[in-house]
Amino acid sequence: MYAMEPDKIYAHKGLKSNPDAMTRMQRFLDTMERRESDVDWFAPEDAVRVSGELAAWKLDQTVPDGKLRQPIVFTRLVLDGSKAEDDPIVKSPPKDLALHNLPSVLGYIQPFTFHHAPEKDAETGMVCWPSKFLGTVVGCSHGCVYCGTGREGKSLIIPLNVHEYLDKAIRKIADENPWQRCFLMIGFGADMATLEPEYGLYEDLLNLLSEYENRYAYFHSNGDCVDWVENLTHRERLIGVWSLCSNEAAALLEPGAPSASSRIAAMAKLCKWGVPVRVKLKPILPVRNWRESYAKLIEELFHKVKLETFGFTSLIWMTYEHLTGIFDTDLLDPTFVEAARAAQEEMKDSQHGPFPHEKRAELYRFLATEARKHAPKTPFFICTETCEMWDEMSAELGQSPRHFLCGCNPVQGPGPRYLESTVTESNYRTNKESREKAG
Numbered sequence: 001m002y003a004m005e006p007d008k009i010y011a012h013k014g015l016k017s018n019p020d021a022m023t024r025m026q027r028f029l030d031t032m033e034r035r036e037s038d039v040d041w042f043a044p045e046d047a048v049r050v051s052g053e054l055a056a057w058k059l060d061q062t063v064p065d066g067k068l069r070q071p072i073v074f075t076r077l078v079l080d081g082s083k084a085e086d087d088p089i090v091k092s093p094p095k096d097l098a099l100h101n102l103p104s105v106l107g108y109i110q111p112f113t114f115h116h117a118p119e120k121d122a123e124t125g126m127v128c129w130p131s132k133f134l135g136t137v138v139g140c141s142h143g144c145v146y147c148g149t150g151r152e153g154k155s156l157i158i159p160l161n162v163h164e165y166l167d168k169a170i171r172k173i174a175d176e177n178p179w180q181r182c183f184l185m186i187g188f189g190a191d192m193a194t195l196e197p198e199y200g201l202y203e204d205l206l207n208l209l210s211e212y213e214n215r216y217a218y219f220h221s222n223g224d225c226v227d228w229v230e231n232l233t234h235r236e237r238l239i240g241v242w243s244l245c246s247n248e249a250a251a252l253l254e255p256g257a258p259s260a261s262s263r264i265a266a267m268a269k270l271c272k273w274g275v276p277v278r279v280k281l282k283p284i285l286p287v288r289n290w291r292e293s294y295a296k297l298i299e300e301l302f303h304k305v306k307l308e309t310f311g312f313t314s315l316i317w318m319t320y321e322h323l324t325g326i327f328d329t330d331l332l333d334p335t336f337v338e339a340a341r342a343a344q345e346e347m348k349d350s351q352h353g354p355f356p357h358e359k360r361a362e363l364y365r366f367l368a369t370e371a372r373k374h375a376p377k378t379p380f381f382i383c384t385e386t387c388e389m390w391d392e393m394s395a396e397l398g399q400s401p402r403h404f405l406c407g408c409n410p411v412q413g414p415g416p417r418y419l420e421s422t423v424t425e426s427n428y429r430t431n432k433e434s435r436e437k438a439g
């Protein structure tokens with residue numbers, strides 16, 4: 001797993017009576033070279049103290065190695081249907097104490113969340129596929145600057161009653177949602193692959209999916225931790241999806257995460273083991289020499305890895321103010337910084353800021369042209385972009401926006417090929433109709 005050196009480790013006392021959870025915890029502790037006696041065990045009524053300590057925790061910025069230092073909380077998922085808002089501990093928090101994520105500390109974590117419903121995508125203007133995302137972990141083991149759970153995160157909360165989670169929650173989801181063939185296991189900000197093989201969640205998830213015809217699981221990573229894949233019992237049920245930046249962009253955006261080159265080396269291992277690999281250049285950051293930087297990355301990627309699909313997403317979800325707050329803009333292409341500054345008003349309510357449409361299109365066009373030199377037949381896509389961007393780019397990408405092969409959609413099995421489902425198209429059409437209605 002990812003090298004983690006948490007300042008503190010907490011564990012819910014309820015785990016002690018669950019042998020499955022204790023086995024998983026012991027694996028984590030062994031790898032981190034910690035003992036059970038290093039763990040601060042808390043009873044549910046003590047969770048407020050834990051949550052308060054997490055809120056007060058601060059990253060020691062003088063430690064430069066980029067390893068995870070945030071406290072880890074091992075907890076027990078609540079799977080009996082009770083809700084956080086009915087829990088007396090959550091209902092009456094102390095008024096004078098700042099708390100961090102008390103419900104999750106107590107194990108109130110949703111086993112799945114529904115993303116990209118057509119009506120939601122129509123609001124955000126994103127073209128994607130509706131999908132139920134699975135998840136257990138809250139927080140992330142990386143330290144990326146663009147994400148609230150990365151460098152700004154205060155904890156990594158890992159539920160350990162995995163057998164119970166799969167039996168009570170995920171089996172039901174698989175049974176009740178035959179339309180969904182491929183499940184993204186992503187948690188809440190988490191890069192789940194970086195916690196394997198100690199967590200052991202994928203082994204059990206894939207075993208469960210193997211009981212069904214044509215069901216698969218994705219991991220979505222910006223790490224290089226893949227050795228656990230080789231000996232999975234059902235690795236034929238796994239699909240690997242990566243977010244990738246050029247080495248120069250990653251140094252600014254993802255300090256502490258592995259370099260692009262080591263992620264590519266990890267992808268090459270998956271190819272060797274016959275596990276499909278799909279890559280999104282995401283988030284694309286226009287550093288000063290972005291053309292050279294990304295051209296080099298693309299050349300290395302296609303030289304070493306056979307991809308099923310290849311996609312692009314600019315840096316999005318951001319305002320100009322946020323951009324200038326987290327980056328030294330002197331390190332970025334000045335034409336992009338100026339375009340973002342000039343477009344502040346236009347982009348202020350957009351999910352696709354800070355760069356306006358024309359500048360994002362400039363990125364995509366260059367990258368697609370560059371990648372085509374190496375991959376004449378690979379399906380290209382833009383990820384969570386607008387209808388307008390699809391209208392402009394679909395010829396260059398070689399795909400239709402209503403039926404595009406991409407990275408982590410719910411119906412695209414290995415091959416890549418669409419699997420039989422009642423979901424047969426992306427949200428492009430409904431987005432477009434809603435834009436036209438709004439005039």
Ligand code: SF4
Binds near residue numbers: 382
């Ligand atoms: S890869 Fe496809 S399904 Fe996954 S987020 Fe992007 S557009 Fe949506």
